[in-house]
Amino acid sequence: xxxxxxxxxxxxxxxxxxxxxxxxxxxxxxxxxxxxxxxxxxxxxxxxxxxxxxxxxxxxxxxxxxxxxxxxxxxxxxxxxxxxxxxxxxxxxxxxxxxxxxxxxxxxxxxxxxxxxxxxxxxxx
Amino acid sequence: xxxxxxxxxxxxxxxxxxxxxxxxxxxxxxxxxxxxxxxxxxxxxxxxxxxxxxxxxxxxxxxxxxxxxxxxxxxxxxxxxxxxxxxxxxxxxxxxxxxxxxxxxxxxxxxxxxxxxxxxxxxxx
Amino acid sequence: xxxxxxxxxxxxxxxxxxxxxxxxxxxxxxxxxxxxxxxxxxxxxxxxxxxxxxxxxxxxxxxxxxxxxxxxxxxxxxxxxxxxxxxxxxxxxxxxxxxxxxxxxxxxxxxxxxxxxxxxxxxxxxxxxxxxxxxxxxxxxxxxxxxxxxxxxxxxxxxxxxxxxxxxxxxxxxxxxxxxxxxxxxxxxxxxxxxxxxxxxxxxxx
Amino acid sequence: xxxxxxxxxxxxxxxxxxxxxxxxxxxxxxxxxxxxxxxxxxxxxxxxxxxxxxxxxxxxxxxxxxxxxxxxxxxxxxxxxxxxxxxxxxxxxxxxxxxxxxxxxxxxxxxxxxxxxxxxxxxxxxxxxxxxxxxxxxxxxxxxxxxxxxxxxxxxxxxxxxxxxxxxxxxxxxxxxxxxxxxxxxxxxxxxxxxxxxxxxxxxxx
Ligand SMILES: Nc1ncnc2c1ncn2[C@@H]1O[C@H](COP(=O)(O)OP(=O)(O)O)[C@@H](O)[C@H]1O
Ligand SMILES: Nc1ncnc2c1ncn2[C@@H]1O[C@H](COP(=O)(O)OP(=O)(O)O)[C@@H](O)[C@H]1O
Ligand SMILES: [Mg+2]
Ligand SMILES: [Mg+2]
Ligand SMILES: [Mg+2]
Ligand SMILES: [Mg+2]
Numbered sequence: 118x119x120x121x122x123x124x125x126x127x128x129x130x131x132x133x134x135x136x137x138x139x140x141x142x143x144x145x146x147x148x149x150x151x152x153x154x155x156x157x158x159x160x161x162x163x164x165x166x167x168x169x170x171x172x173x174x175x176x177x178x179x180x181x182x183x184x185x186x187x188x189x190x191x192x193x194x195x196x197x198x199x200x201x202x203x204x205x206x207x208x209x210x211x212x213x214x215x216x217x218x219x220x221x222x223x224x225x226x227x228x229x230x231x232x233x234x235x236x237x238x239x240x241x242x
Numbered sequence: 243x244x245x246x247x248x249x250x251x252x253x254x255x256x257x258x259x260x261x262x263x264x265x266x267x268x269x270x271x272x273x274x275x276x277x278x279x280x281x282x283x284x285x286x287x288x289x290x291x292x293x294x295x296x297x298x299x300x301x302x303x304x305x306x307x308x309x310x311x312x313x314x315x316x317x318x319x320x321x322x323x324x325x326x327x328x329x330x331x332x333x334x335x336x337x338x339x340x341x342x343x344x345x346x347x348x349x350x351x352x353x354x355x356x357x358x359x360x361x362x363x364x365x366x367x
Numbered sequence: 368x369x370x371x372x373x374x375x376x377x378x379x380x381x382x383x384x385x386x387x388x389x390x391x392x393x394x395x396x397x398x399x400x401x402x403x404x405x406x407x408x409x410x411x412x413x414x415x416x417x418x419x420x421x422x423x424x425x426x427x428x429x430x431x432x433x434x435x436x437x438x439x440x441x442x443x444x445x446x447x448x449x450x451x452x453x454x455x456x457x458x459x460x461x462x463x464x465x466x467x468x469x470x471x472x473x474x475x476x477x478x479x480x481x482x483x484x485x486x487x488x489x490x491x492x493x494x495x496x497x498x499x500x501x502x503x504x505x506x507x508x509x510x511x512x513x514x515x516x517x518x519x520x521x522x523x524x525x526x527x528x529x530x531x532x533x534x535x536x537x538x539x540x541x542x543x544x545x546x547x548x549x550x551x552x553x554x555x556x557x558x559x560x561x562x563x564x565x566x567x568x569x570x571x572x573x
Numbered sequence: 574x575x576x577x578x579x580x581x582x583x584x585x586x587x588x589x590x591x592x593x594x595x596x597x598x599x600x601x602x603x604x605x606x607x608x609x610x611x612x613x614x615x616x617x618x619x620x621x622x623x624x625x626x627x628x629x630x631x632x633x634x635x636x637x638x639x640x641x642x643x644x645x646x647x648x649x650x651x652x653x654x655x656x657x658x659x660x661x662x663x664x665x666x667x668x669x670x671x672x673x674x675x676x677x678x679x680x681x682x683x684x685x686x687x688x689x690x691x692x693x694x695x696x697x698x699x700x701x702x703x704x705x706x707x708x709x710x711x712x713x714x715x716x717x718x719x720x721x722x723x724x725x726x727x728x729x730x731x732x733x734x735x736x737x738x739x740x741x742x743x744x745x746x747x748x749x750x751x752x753x754x755x756x757x758x759x760x761x762x763x764x765x766x767x768x769x770x771x772x773x774x775x776x777x778x779x
C-alpha cells in the first residue's frame with residue numbers, strides 16, 4: 118500500500134490533515150511532517166526524511182506539501198533516498214490532494230494511481 | 243480589512259492554517275473554526291457562526307472550507323447572518339486559497355479582490 | 368397520533384428512538400463509503416432534539432424549526448446542514464398552521480426536498496439522501512387525497528425503496544464520491560436514514 | 574587566507590559572523606515581502622554550521638558537504654534546500670581537490686548556481702537569490718585568470734549589485750510572489766544574503 122507524507126510549515130496543519138485524510142483511509146500510513154522542532158513555522162528536512170522512511174510500507178510514498186519551500190524540502194528528501202523512484206512529490210492542492218490520495222491508496226492504487234488522484238483533486242465539491 | 247474564517251473538520255488543521263496564512267498577513271483577522279466540541283472530526287455550525295462574527299472588522303468576511311460538508315455548514319452560517327452580503331464562501335483549494343486570500347486582505351483588497359485571490363490560487367508554485 | 372404540535376413532538380420522540388436503535392447500522396453503512404460517523408452524528412443530533420422538545424412550540428411549524436436549528440448546531444456532518452435545511456424549509460412551509468393536513472404534509476415534504484437540493488446540489492442518482500427523498504415526495508403527492516398517516520406511509524415506503532436502489536449507484540456527491548467506482552455495492556447511509564425517519568413519522572401517525 | 578580546508582573553515586566562520594551581524598536586517602527585508610524569518614533561518618543554520626566546523630573534513634569539498642547537509646537540516650525555510658543544494662553542488666564539483674584555485678572556485682560557483690536553479694526553478698528577474706548569484710558567476714568567470722581572492726571579490730561585487738537590482742522587480746517565485754505588484758520596491762532578502770555570504774568569503778580570502 119502506498120504511504121503518504123504531508124510536508125507543511127505547521128505541525129498542527131500537517132497533523133490535522135493526517136487525521137482528516139486518515140478518516141477515509143484507515144489502513145494507509147499517513148505521516149505528518151510539519152513545523153520546526155522549536156514549534157515555530159518552517160519545514161524540517163530531517164522530520165520529512167524520517168516520515169518518508171516510516172510511510173513506506175514497501176510500495177512507495179507520495180509526498181504532498183503546503184507552500185513552495187516545503188516542496189523544495191520534499192524534493193530534496195526524495196533525492197536523498199537510496200532509491201528515489203520509491204517516492205514522488207506531487208503538485209496538488211494540499212488538503213484536497215491529500216484526501217484524494219489517501220482514498221486512492223486505501224483502494225490499493227499504485228504510485229501512479231495515487232499521484233493521479235492527488236493531481237485531479239480540484240477544489241472540493 | 244476583510245476577515246477570514248477557515249472552516250474545517252479538524253481543529254488542528256484550521257488552527258495550523260490560520261497560523262500559516264497569518265504569517266504574511268499580520269493585520270488580518272483569520273479565525274479557525276475546526277472540529278467538534280468533543281475534539282472529534284466534524285464541522286461545528288455554532289463555532290463557524292461565532293468565528294464569522296469575530297472575523298468581521300466591518301468590511302466583510304471570506305470563508306474557506308476543507309470538504310463539501312464544511313462548505314454546507316459555511317453556506318448556512320452566511321445565510322443566517324443579518325446581512326448575508328457581508329460574507330462569502332469561496333470555492334478554492336483550502337490551504338492555497340487561504341494564504342492567497344490572507345495576503346490579498348492584508349494588502350487592503352475588498353471582498354471581491356480577496357475572493358478572486360483565493361479562487362486563482364492554484365497548487366502552490 | 369394527533370396532528371397538532373403535540374403529535375409532531377411525539378413523532379420526533381419516536382424518530383429519536385429509531386435513530387438510536389439504528390445508530391450502529393448507519394455507522395457501518397457510512398464506514399463502507401464514508402467516514403463512519405453518520406449514525407453517531409444523527410444520534411448526537413436527535414439526542415439534542417429530545418432535550419428541546421418539551422417547550423418546542425405550539426404549532427407543528429414551530430416545533431420543526433427548533434428541530435432544524437438543533438440539528439444544524441449538533442450533527443457535525445453533512446447531515447447537519449442537510450436535515451437542518453430540510454426541517455427549516457418544512458417549518459417555513461407549515462407556517463403557523465395549528466394542525467397538519469395530508470396536503471400540508473405533502474407540501475412540507477416537497478419543501479424539505481427542495482431545501483436539501485438547494486443545500487447539497489445533488490441530483491437523483493448521485494447516491495445521496497435525495498434518492499430517498501425524491502421518490503418519497505412523489506409518492507406523498509400521489510397519496511395527497513388521503514390522510515396524514517397515508518401520506519407518510521406512502522412516503523416512507525418509497526423512501527425505503529429509494530434507499531435500496533442506491534446500492535448499485537456510483538456516488539457523485541458527498542464523501543462517498545471520493546471512492547468513485549468503489550462506492551457501488553453499498554447503500555447510501557443518508558438515504559437509509561431518510562427512509563428510517565420517514566418510517567418513524569409514518570408509524571407515529573398511524 | 575589559505576585555500577585548503579582550513580582556509581575554507583575560516584571563511585565559513587567569517588560568514589557565520591556576518592550572518593549573525595545582519596540577522597535583523599535580513600529579517601526586516603523578509604518582513605516586507607515574506608514571512609520575516611530569513612535572518613533567523615540563516616542564523617540558525619550558520620550557528621549549526623559553526624558547531625560542525627572543527628572536524629568537518631580535510632578538503633574544501635568535504636567541508637562544504639558538511640555545510641550543505643547542516644544547512645539543509647537546520648535552516649527551515651526556502652533558504653535551506655536552496656543554499657543546501659548550492660553548497661552540495663559546489664562540494665561535488667570540487668571533489669577531493671586539496672586546495673581551491675581561481676578556476677575551481679569559478680566552477681564551484683557555477684555549480685552552486687545550477688543547483689539553486691534546479692532546486693527552485695527561478696529565472697533571472699524573478700526577484701530571488703538567483704538575481705545575485707547569476708551575475709556573481711558571470712563576474713567570477715571574467716576574473717578566472719586571476720587569484721581566488723580576485724574571483725571572490727568580483728563575484729561579491731556583482732552579487733551586491735544584483736541584489737540592489739532586485740528592488741524594483743515584481744517577485745515571481747517564493748513567498749514574495751504572493752504579493753504580486755506589492756513586492757516591488759523592496760530588496761529580495763535571499764539576494765541580499767547571497768551577496769553578504771560572497772562578501773564574507775571574499776574578505777576572508779583577501
Ligand atoms: N451534497 C449532498 N447532497 C445531498 N446529500 C448529501 C450530500 N453530501 C452528503 N450527503 C448525504 O449525507 C450523508 C452522510 O452524512 P454524514 O455522515 O453525517 O456526513 P459526513 O459525510 O460529513 O460525515 C451521505 O450518505 C449522503 O446521503
Ligand atoms: N524558488 C526559488 N528560487 C530561488 N530562490 C528562492 C525561491 N524561493 C525563495 N527563494 C529565496 O529564498 C528567500 C527566502 O528565504 P527564507 O525566508 O529562508 O524562506 P521562506 O520563504 O521559506 O521563509 C527569498 O528571498 C528568495 O531569495
Ligand atoms: Mg459521515
Ligand atoms: Mg463526518
Ligand atoms: Mg522567509
Ligand atoms: Mg519561512
